[in-house]
Amino acid sequence: MCGIIGVVGGGPAVPILLGGLRRLEYRGYDSAGLALAGDGALLIRRSVGKVAALADKVAGDPSDGPVGRWSSGIAHTRWATHGAPTEANAHPHFDRSGRIAVVHNGIIENYRALRARLESSGHVFASETDTEVLARLIGDRHHGDLKSAVIGALREVEGAYGIAVLCADDPSRLIVARKGSPLCVGVAEGRVLVASDPAALVAHTRQVIHLDDGDVAVLTADSVEVSGLDLRPRHRSPDELPAEAAVAERDGHEHFMHKEMHEQPESVRNALRGRVDLVNGDSVLAGLGRGEDGEDAAVRRAILLGCGTSLHACMVGKFAFEELAQLPAEAEQAAEFRYRNPLVGPDDLVIAVSQSGETADTLAAVKEARNRGARVRGLVNVVGSAIARQTGRGVYLHVGPEVSVASTKAFTGQVSVLLLMALRLGRARRLSRERGREIAMEIDRIPSMIERVLELESAAIRAAERMVESEHAFFLGRGPMHPVALEGALKLKEISYVHAEGYHAAELKHGPIALLTEGTPVVVIANRSPVRDKTLSNAEECRARGAGIISLVTEGQESVPGAWGELRIPDCDPLVATVPAAVALQLLAYHVARLRGCPIDQPRNLAKSVTVE
Numbered sequence: 001m002c003g004i005i006g007v008v009g010g011g012p013a014v015p016i017l018l019g020g021l022r023r024l025e026y027r028g029y030d031s032a033g034l035a036l037a038g039d040g041a042l043l044i045r046r047s048v049g050k051v052a053a054l055a056d057k058v059a060g061d062p063s064d065g066p067v068g069r070w071s072s073g074i075a076h077t078r079w080a081t082h083g084a085p086t087e088a089n090a091h092p093h094f095d096r097s098g099r100i101a102v103v104h105n106g107i108i109e110n111y112r113a114l115r116a117r118l119e120s121s122g123h124v125f126a127s128e129t130d131t132e133v134l135a136r137l138i139g140d141r142h143h144g145d146l147k148s149a150v151i152g153a154l155r156e157v158e159g160a161y162g163i164a165v166l167c168a169d170d171p172s173r174l175i176v177a178r179k180g181s182p183l184c185v186g187v188a189e190g191r192v193l194v195a196s197d198p199a200a201l202v203a204h205t206r207q208v209i210h211l212d213d214g215d216v217a218v219l220t221a222d223s224v225e226v227s228g229l230d231l232r233p234r235h236r237s238p239d240e241l242p243a244e245a246a247v248a249e250r251d252g253h254e255h256f257m258h259k260e261m262h263e264q265p266e267s268v269r270n271a272l273r274g275r276v277d278l279v280n281g282d283s284v285l286a287g288l289g290r291g292e293d294g295e296d297a298a299v300r301r302a303i304l305l306g307c308g309t310s311l312h313a314c315m316v317g318k319f320a321f322e323e324l325a326q327l328p329a330e331a332e333q334a335a336e337f338r339y340r341n342p343l344v345g346p347d348d349l350v351i352a353v354s355q356s357g358e359t360a361d362t363l364a365a366v367k368e369a370r371n372r373g374a375r376v377r378g379l380v381n382v383v384g385s386a387i388a389r390q391t392g393r394g395v396y397l398h399v400g401p402e403v404s405v406a407s408t409k410a411f412t413g414q415v416s417v418l419l420l421m422a423l424r425l426g427r428a429r430r431l432s433r434e435r436g437r438e439i440a441m442e443i444d445r446i447p448s449m450i451e452r453v454l455e456l457e458s459a460a461i462r463a464a465e466r467m468v469e470s471e472h473a474f475f476l477g478r479g480p481m482h483p484v485a486l487e488g489a490l491k492l493k494e495i496s497y498v499h500a501e502g503y504h505a506a507e508l509k510h511g512p513i514a515l516l517t518e519g520t521p522v523v524v525i526a527n528r529s530p531v532r533d534k535t536l537s538n539a540e541e542c543r544a545r546g547a548g549i550i551s552l553v554t555e556g557q558e559s560v561p562g563a564w565g566e567l568r569i570p571d572c573d574p575l576v577a578t579v580p581a582a583v584a585l586q587l588l589a590y591h592v593a594r595l596r597g598c599p600i601d602q603p604r605n606l607a608k609s610v611t612v613e
């Protein structure tokens with residue numbers, strides 16, 4: 001997704017802007033740019049490609065000029081949504097006078113109509129972007145008061161925005177605003193900053209104001225004034241950013257993804273810390289209404305919302321909620337939920353699952369569920385994120401910053417906490433203390449089971465070596481391992497660019513098996529479970545047609561005959577086994593991608609947080 005950083009006051013702006021953009025690089029982008037204001041003028045630098053290319057451009061400027069002196073600026077990394085990744089489409093964009101610069105995250109949905117109106121009044125556009133439309137709307141309304149011009153323009157746009165606006169006429173002020181696209185303000189010593197992600201601010205301050213939808217703020221070197229589009233003041237007090245918000249370093253690992261996979265024993269320990277009640281066979285989750293108020297346990301149904309990997313976690317959660325809490329549960333793709341006029345109401349518990357807490361479709365689904373009166377809870381990793389604030393109650397993951405675009409420790413944290421939620425709801429309903437204690441003990445073992453799987457990384461490397469040349473792969477699983485198969489396929493797809501598909505093991509013979517050719521790798525999740533024999537039969541159906549079987553089995557069980565490779569997980573409850581199994585498939589995907597020489601942490605076309613529809 002796009003990244004925004006802006007600063008006013010406190011010395012030369014360029015080092016802060018470039019440093020902020022570098023901390024936002026992990027979000028994925030294809031061009032970058034910055035604007036400085038001072039001495040009654042604007043200076044603009046933009047480039048296609050990485051932030052380094054922009055830094056090279058700026059390095060060529062004289063140090064005693066604007067680049068070395070001016071202290072007000074805005075900068076942006078662009079992930080193309082309207083128009084190709086070119087310098088002309090890179091932000092900032094300008095008004096007709098060229099004296100107002102705008103950077104923008106989000107999508108202006110009515111930009112075509114607005115652009116046509118502006119062109120009919122003589123505007124000649126320099127880019128294909130919706131952002132330039134906004135910049136020109138602001139300029140047309142600017143008659144000396146920039147804040148009023150910005151508000152007037154925003155009242156005309158439909159869609160999502162996070163913007164920062166700079167004007168040559170008054171470089172001591174930045175105007176920022178958000179609706180649907182995250183924006184936060186950092187108050188530091190002698191300067192105020194704005195960013196689309198707190199990770200870009202933590203080097204300067206941990207006092208951060210998370211703007212809400214409809215907020216417009218005027219930033220100066222020592223003040224932040226927030227109001228609504230109706231000009232009525234809004235009080236926004238700063239949060240204290242956790243120290244962990246600093247962007248993680250690789251600590252000797254070749255990729256952030258490898259580091260984050262190996263962090264999982266600790267990250268799951270952090271997710272479980274203080275939440276597993278082994279004595280009563282229960283869990284302690286303050287954000288999920290407990291028995292005394294009963295509200296969350298008295299619901300008739302749970303709806304788990306998410307996208308991508310988080311949706312796969314929801315699909316595992318469905319099995320857990322139904323088995324442990326005897327609560328009907330649905331896992332829903334958030335974009336589908338928000339548009340299909342869902343049958344949801346006060347008797348439903350809606351849980352929004354999101355690592356970033358900024359996924360546009362999940363956030364919109366949360367708002368839809370709230371509008372229909374459902375009890376909405378968040379399961380989010382980033383503290384203070386939009387979904388966390390929109391749900392108001394829920395459970396933070398506490399797995400630490402996840403930098404690699406491919407989600408790993410967030411997934412294992414999500415599934416672990418969803419198991420705890422199912423345990424809690426179960427114990428508030430009909431789950432016995434004895435069964436609860438069994439489950440609580442299995443959940444408590446997850447970190448050590450992940451450690452065991454990581455010790456067997458060489459088995460994943462050997463299996464990856466058998467798959468590395470294949471352009472297609474299948475992942476098969478049953479029951480709660482079906483979503484794990486989907487997740488394993490997604491990991492392989494997104495970081496190695498292999499066309500991988502996950503299927504319910506029984507589904508292959510209903511059509512997809514036609515795709516099998518000699519040597520097609522098929523990863524079969526055949527852990528200990530009541531349906532293992534059925535899954536082994538499915539594996540044999542594939543092997544009989546020339547497929548190369550990569551099996552995932554429970555330690556102590558017999559191997560799958562003729563397998564190309566074998567991954568093993570510790571023996572545990574089939575629901576809980578989803579977590580170590582996912583780790584084994586993460587390792588497999590990572591080593592295939594590594595052997596194929598892929599970039600891994602920032603895969604092509606992908607972004608860490610999808611804040612647009």
Ligand code: AGP
Pocket residue numbers: 307308309310353354355356357358359362405406407408494607608609610
């Ligand atoms: C998974 O590896 C991807 N990074 C992606 O599918 C991600 O899970 C999805 O975009 C949802 O993001 P969220 O958890 O931040 O809402």
